[in-house]
Amino acid sequence: MHPTPLLLLVALVIGSSASPAEEADDLLAKAEAAGAAGRYGKADSLYRKIVEEAPGTEAARIAEERLAPNAWLRTVDLEINGDSDNRIDIFVLGDGYTREPKFQKLFDQGARETLKYFEQAPVFRRYRKFMNFHAMNIASHEDGVDARGKDHDTALGAYESGASQGQVAVRHQDVARWLRLDPRAEGYAICLVRLGTLGTGGGGIAVIGGVPSNTVIHEWGHAFANLLDEYTSDVGYTGPAPRGINVSNTDDPELAPWKHWLDARQKGVGMFPGAAGRSKGAWRATATGCAMNRGPSYCLVCREAVTASIWEQVNPIDEATPHEDPLFVEPDEELVIELRPMEVVGSPSLKVGVTIEEIQGSFEAAGAVDDALGSFLDGGTGADAWDAFGGGDTGADAWAGGGLDGGEWVSWSRPSRAGKKADPPLEGRTVRFEKRRDDERRTVYRVKLRARELDPGNHLLHARVVDPTDWVLKPEWKALLSERRTWKIVVK
Numbered sequence: 001m002h003p004t005p006l007l008l009l010v011a012l013v014i015g016s017s018a019s020p021a022e023e024a025d026d027l028l029a030k031a032e033a034a035g036a037a038g039r040y041g042k043a044d045s046l047y048r049k050i051v052e053e054a055p056g057t058e059a060a061r062i063a064e065e066r067l068a069p070n071a072w073l074r075t076v077d078l079e080i081n082g083d084s085d086n087r088i089d090i091f092v093l094g095d096g097y098t099r100e101p102k103f104q105k106l107f108d109q110g111a112r113e114t115l116k117y118f119e120q121a122p123v124f125r126r127y128r129k130f131m132n133f134h135a136m137n138i139a140s141h142e143d144g145v146d147a148r149g150k151d152h153d154t155a156l157g158a159y160e161s162g163a164s165q166g167q168v169a170v171r172h173q174d175v176a177r178w179l180r181l182d183p184r185a186e187g188y189a190i191c192l193v194r195l196g197t198l199g200t201g202g203g204g205i206a207v208i209g210g211v212p213s214n215t216v217i218h219e220w221g222h223a224f225a226n227l228l229d230e231y232t233s234d235v236g237y238t239g240p241a242p243r244g245i246n247v248s249n250t251d252d253p254e255l256a257p258w259k260h261w262l263d264a265r266q267k268g269v270g271m272f273p274g275a276a277g278r279s280k281g282a283w284r285a286t287a288t289g290c291a292m293n294r295g296p297s298y299c300l301v302c303r304e305a306v307t308a309s310i311w312e313q314v315n316p317i318d319e320a321t322p323h324e325d326p327l328f329v330e331p332d333e334e335l336v337i338e339l340r341p342m343e344v345v346g347s348p349s350l351k352v353g354v355t356i357e358e359i360q361g362s363f364e365a366a367g368a369v370d371d372a373l374g375s376f377l378d379g380g381t382g383a384d385a386w387d388a389f390g391g392g393d394t395g396a397d398a399w400a401g402g403g404l405d406g407g408e409w410v411s412w413s414r415p416s417r418a419g420k421k422a423d424p425p426l427e428g429r430t431v432r433f434e435k436r437r438d439d440e441r442r443t444v445y446r447v448k449l450r451a452r453e454l455d456p457g458n459h460l461l462h463a464r465v466v467d468p469t470d471w472v473l474k475p476e477w478k479a480l481l482s483e484r485r486t487w488k489i490v491v492k
């Protein structure tokens with residue numbers, strides 16, 4: 001029997017409502033939602049449906065990947081402290097956790113526990129809001145650590161490293177492959193290997209055997225800040241002692257990597273024999289207590305390196321508006337500039353200073369006067385004591401021809417981390433700004449400039465944010481602790 005024309009028309013209308021590719025995309029979204037909720041079995045049956053019903057589509061290609069023996073299941077945000085652009089995004093990954101829900105639940109538990117160990121170190125407590133944590137559930141085909149000819153098909157290819165205690169390691173290229181699935185990833189991962197022993201760390205990747213423990217902070221020190229072991233007993237190393245941030249291969253204090261702490265006569269810092277898994281031929285900076293030995297937290301040499309590594313990744317100025325540059329202002333207009341610094345937990349909080357300069361001639365002829373602002377903030381005069389900052393109008397034009405090196409503009413998207421320059425004389429005018437909490441309880445600094453308070457012509461407004469912590473002493477690292485933002489303002 002032939003369909004009547006009316007029925008045929010209805011069939012056509014229904015049939016044209018979504019293309020096979022669109023239907024497959026729909027199913028893929030459903031499968032991913034099921035996976036995100038931890039319903040991996042349901043997700044798998046939807047992935048299989050896509051492969052069967054929409055072969056050749058992009059959705060089918062993705063679905064096939066998700067059905068592979070080692071496969072991504074979902075990514076869960078464990079703790080989000082801000083926009084990934086200016087945060088350190090750390091992913092917890094599992095190896096040897098098979099598809100069965102009970103194993104994935106074990107991984108979920110381990111991932112959450114991993115975060116607790118970050119609370120153990122004051123440096124991660126202070127800079128907690130600089131980090132985002134994510135957990136990536138990955139199904140491993142098998143469970144086991146490769147060793148002595150035995151090979152297991154797992155997501156991260158875990159294997160026993162050559163060290164004497166069989167410390168577990170993973171294949172970095174496998175970690176990179178999973179991290180590529182998330183645009184927020186920047187190479188930092190903590191890998192939990194279910195059947196692994198002890199741990200290893202380096203190149204942004206920490207590996208923890210079994211369940212999380214004190215090892216997390218130790219391996220993360222290797223992975224994140226290039227710290228070396230401070231073990232004084234043998235852990236399987238051979239050959240000459242290495243030299244690094246926290247290990248010296250000579251007892252000469254002049255050649256110590258932490259000489260700056262010795263010069264500062266820091267209490268408790270010296271040349272202590274035993275480090276890098278050796279009792280002889282290697283020295284460490286403190287007697288006991290460092291997490292790179294067996295302590296719960298970092299010694300002050302290691303803490304300095306971790307702090308510097310954090311500041312290497314994060315801009316002290318989290319957000320600054322407006323984005324336009326230069327800003328053109330009519331004589332009767334008011335200009336509002338807002339700045340959100342990064343926020344640390346506890347004290348001292350970051351210092352903020354703002355100054356404005358009047359430019360004779362073009363902007364390009366102007367110099368780096370805001371360095372004066374930097375020295376003001378470094379001088380410890382108090383974060384919000386902006387009104388103590390000169391106060392008077394010292395004559396803005398004077399510095400323009402003062403021979404300071406000019407033309408170094410700092411843009412918001414590509415902050416300059418160049419070393420600090422010599423302090424030029426302070427020639428600026430301070431600007432009143434208000435400090436308040438926004439709707440999200442973040443501290444925001446707001447400058448309101450009325451154009452009629454300024455002379456017509458070109459001006460520079462500098463904002464500078466500095467971390468006044470005394471945890472960092474080394475000059476080239478200290479330079480990472482401050483950032484400035486400059487707006488060019490043209491008053492008509």
Ligand SMILES: [Zn+2]
Binds near residue numbers: 292298299
């Ligand atoms: Zn240490």
